[in-house]
Amino acid sequence: MAEKDEAKEKRKIKAVAKMKEIMTAYYIEAKTAEQSGKKVAWITSGGPVEPLIAMDVIPVYPENHGAMIGASKMGVDLCEKAEAMGYSSDLCSYARADIACAPINGGPIGGLPRPDMLVCCNNICGTVLKWYEVQARFFRVPLFILDTPFCHTEFSAEARRYVQKQIIEYIAFLEQACGEKFDYDRIMEVGRLSLEGQRLWQAVLDTAMNRPAPLSAFDAFFHLALIVTLRGTQQTVDYYKMLLAEMQERVAQGIGAVPDEQYRLLWDNLPVWYRTKWLSEKFASQGACLVADTYTSAWCGSMKYIRETDFIETMAEGYSRIYLNIGVDEMARQVMEMADKYDVDGIVMHSNRSCKPYSLGQYDIRRIVQEKKGLPMLMIEADMVDERSFSEGQIETRIDAFIEVLKGRKA
């Protein structure tokens, strides 16, 4: 028994403590912004945060808030509150939970700090547009919408011009909201740090190419927080350097995220926040490790379009061509690329009723990947925050059956 505990202890990622420390400090700073005189902007997870950092505005992410609500199992209560306010139970549960939190300062951290402005980039979905409209009406603060035309098959020249113009408008919006001139030198530095942070985050994820994988998607869901919230800061760069070193060390020592890694799987879609522990233990107990996922890698997927020397100009394309803003066939292509890269034995798809842009099209991705790669696929029906859509018995049975298939293939 003692030995077992020791092995378990060894598998724990040490950087976790540091991450918690950073995130706590970040939320304290954000919640006390009024005293420090700093401005707070709420921004969508896929939105361009670098100009905010360059203006010393504290970015706050309602989606990250949604994830926290889900993880602390406060989702059902808040979703029900939103429904009582008239919002349909079929809407995105991040949005529902956050909308319900605002008037009552609810949720695990007593509500998000009041925004001075809202920045909504629709590169992830149309939901955020509606959600931010709701919050702009509620808080009566200015809303900037960065409209990134959907790239079904291409990013057109017109779209490029349009988004580039909006980046300039975005800067003007910030100058107005902050009453300060934009610092074009500073943005170069922030842009550099942002890209470096993304490269490091990708490098962290890449360590999972090793066998055994030193981290799993469940770990990535946790360590993702900084690349989302504090992209473009030195702190983020430092943190991921540290995390990368720890992962490399684990690789050298052969420490895996799960004991006795037998099967390597790819996860698609958002996490099931209120059940990450259950799911991770469920898979781990069968020797299955989710070595990669399409979600956490979305924050470095469009790096290739951005040039450090030309950050302001090229970020238009980088922010338009992110994972959710592209066609289903391109998504399937990326899934297959990841399946190869991480050498997976199967794919687990979370059909997430909250997130239509992520989930509608999954059946086709499944078909394409099956046809081209012959990989076993498992589809789990759930929701990222609203536990009412999670049926444990059914999901458990499906996972067990899936593992049997994997076993059969290995034998």
Add this chain to the structure above:
Amino acid sequence: MKQIDECHEILADPYDYIRRFKAESQRKVVGTFCSYAPEEIILAAGGHPFRVFGSGEKIRLAEAHLQSYCCSLVRGALEDALGGRLDFLDGVVFPHTCDSIQRLSDIWRLNVGRCFHTDLVLPVKLDTDSARQYMIDVLRRFRGELAEKLGVTISDDDLRGAIRLCNRIRIALTRIDDLKSERPGILKGSDFYALTRAAMILDRKRAASLLEEVAEELEKKSAGQAATGAEVKGAAVSGPAPKRVILSGGVCNHPDIYTVVEEAGGTVVGDDLCTGSRSFSGLVDETADPITAIAGRYLARVVCPAKHRGLADRADHLVRLVRQKRAQGVVFFLLKFCDPHAFDYPYLKEALDREGILSMVIEVEDRLPADGQLRTRFEAFVEMI
């Protein structure tokens, strides 16, 4: 009226009508999915625009592509496409609307094939100069793409002709809409529905003259009633005047709703529906550069919730509409799983509440709730207002 009967007949089997029309006219049929699809450009290219709704067949084939939490409009359209019922389409145009339509476009492109496919990635915000410019750019590009796909050239004169034709339809529908609100008894709600829907299916030349004829006849009828002093509000029916309600929501594929409202003692005097006034409100400037003018109408028109033009635009419009039509209540008609409309409902309701305007909401999946249940709810509502 025989024109109205014609529309009902077409609606009973739109696909059959299109097949016959296509065989006779040799025109290419282009499927569209939302009221932001520029019919003018399709017509100018010699094509025939056809708004795809799905025929309400049981969902079987689409199950393999779309989860159950997708709206019935998207599922129904895909079902018909996969079932071969839309084989008359030569092409499709997907305007950027909501997340579900966006994914439908991808799924269609990958699975339906055969016909040409265009994505019209319109701006989502409509209230800035750069969005206006982008809207024009996108429509220009669409003009070129469509010309190429249909193997034609589209001149400015072609566009102007198409604009005039579409404007005629809009003017006629607006006349009818206004008359219906002036004298609700003059036209049954289900007839009004048939007229607006047929305008998305019929040969547009025929649609324009048909609607003009209907408008004229109704105007005559109305003048006659005024002269004889016939009951203004409720036509010839005896009993209390029907309560005036507005329908608000997205796509309404359920003519029965008008009947149920009428049977409950109400009458629909106006709407803010995607299949109703939003499809015909606003005119395209016939004198300006045609593409700029088409863009201009979209930028100025009553906004769809999937687009952004300020924070209160839709509520202001709804309240104005209620006042203008002297309505006594609003019925929100929401399609299940339709995000943009579901997000707007609480704020629209609140705006009405503030103005002391009563409202009720019904949510519809693919068919209306059981008849009796709906009737009871309407009756209660009509009594209240």
